[in-house]
Amino acid sequence: MKPSLVINNPSKFSESVYTPSSELSQPGRLLANMWRDLLASRELAWRLMVRDISAHYRQSVFGFAWAFLPPIVMAAGFTLAGSAKVINIAQTPLPYAAYVMFSMILWQTFVEALNGPVSAVMNARQMLSRVNFPREAIVLGKLGEVGFNFGIKLVLIVAIFAWYQMPVTTAAFLAPVALLSLVLLGTFLGLLLAPLGVLYHDVTQGLTVLTGLWLFLTPIVYPVPQSGTFATIVKLNPVTPLLVTVRELATTGVVSQPGRFFVVTAITVVGLLLTWVVFRLAMPFAIERVSS
């Protein structure tokens, strides 16, 4: 005799309680929920990443070439301008074209991490306004995409090293750690803007303009300036120590700004954790204003 009634196992029952009061009033519960959602979102994040990457490449003819083209075009342009003396660039520690290409790859990775949370939330608006899934998943999925894209660009980096016969030092093995810090800085700032981005379209537009300017305040097409107002601005730019450290670790092995690097990294990690809380608390209010 097979029972026709199957009662679901009550142990998997988690009760969700929704009240008007701020989740901050119960910090213990908030932290527990954050941890639970982070764990729960890993698999979904993977799915979303696979979905976005395969959809992206399925609709593209040149596919991987798009990962290589921007740094190469940028390097070609600036090398041309430099050799024609249109612009005056000081001596870089690496062959100039290699310097620009490598720095551009790092910059692109940062920008992808910065735009990631905002575009993830924007693209998932419909989904967010209809299904209650761990919101962390879309951000993690985007982070995975950033990693995947960097993996492709790694091919170009290896090619640059081989072509210019640049030596690889033992310090290069620390470069990924510094790179992670760069990516987390982008995620931190992007995550802070994501709920705002749902409310105001100005955020996406502003980001595009901002990153265009920001590129030139970061030592990518020129070496780190040593004196003057511009040097101060570049120094105050939080991306500078991170990007420079990754570059130095990967190439010369001599780190010129270790202090700044650690300060910015510490701020990034603390900031990211706080922003995570902000993101969680702000999303319901942003979603409320998206039609389902």
Added chain:
Amino acid sequence: MALETVNLEKISTVTASAAEADTLVSVEDVSKKFCRSLKRSMFYGLRDIGAELSGRSRHSDVLRSGEFWALNGLSFELQRGEALGLVGPNGAGKSTLLRLISGLIKPDTGTLRVRGRVAPLIALGAGFNPILTGRENIYVNMAILGLSRKEIDARFDEVVDFAEIGDALSAPVQTYSSGMAARLGFACAVLTDPDVLLVDEVLSVGDMKFRMKCLRHMGKLLERGTCFILVSHNPHAILTVCPRAIYISQGKVQAAGETASVLSHYEKDTLSTSYDDSNQPLRLPPKSPAESSGLDITSVCFRDEYGNNLGSPLSGKPASISVRCKTHKAMDGINLIVAISNLSLENERVLYLSSHYDGQPMSVVAGDVELQLDLPYCGLSAGLYSAKIVVTEQSVKTLDAVESFRFRVRSDTTAVQNLFYQPREWRVTSLSSDESN
């Protein structure tokens, strides 16, 4: 055999006690306010986020300028295995309520408690990417609804089967018909084995066969202990599935309880705004000789079997439609057409009666005449209807027409679950002693 009986009893007592303890959804005095001005709504959003982050109260129980209560002090509970119908006019707050229960938005007053996995059928095909194949989208969609890879693997064949997409599984979803995509979305959501299922008007997708299949599956889920809330504009869908219903309007519960009575309350409210019996009989203004084509309809009404004026016919009882006309000359081969559509069911045509089709042309004399369509019993079920009435000559030349004669059919409550009135008798025939024949 005895053992089986014991087992059965055991099971039923277990489920009974489990049901008592198992409140899956509890809504207590819940309110939600919205703002119609977009700019202001965005600004309030920012302020609310600010208050939320500072941990202060955001004084959500007071309306700010430009805000209104989309839901106001709603309370109800939903037990395991219960189905609740939710009816109300557009903008009554039905979707807001479903979004609150899914935890997508925060309430402004009150508390919501939800236990178990919620599958919102407001979200058909959430996260579908048109470029990807059906197979890939099943995995993504069910992952969004909270299933692990293993759980999806286990249900995959069932989903494909249920959605009836077969060969199209490896084709991009953008090549699917809208019905196929909706079926796939429905199958994904419904096969996640939810504890709470929120169904918002999605049963209107797909063909009749698929709709019946969905209803059957929902019945199965109910037996398994899923509870659900069904939002529909189709009262029959709610009647067949939900024993209990809530009628909300302007953010407040107007009626709650047994479905038939809630629905009749709802229908009374909606109909009273659009219809009342006092317009019967429908009188038409006289036509000038230039406009007239020889026969003018002057009034339309219902009559009972004694010829008295009848405001609204009663389902299952005799009624006749009387069409009074003024004729200028004697005519033969007059044809009366009565086409009735159901206003409660998306204007679906339910009857098309023509005296010509029935082979009963009528002859009229000059003067005032009354054309009558006698119905030995009114087969229409309760609801609001509109009749188009046309008088033609020789079935081709239209003499006059009434575009819409609106009327209401009443019913005694016992018939509320029937789509139409079935004349019937019950009896017993004894088969044991037929030798006497």
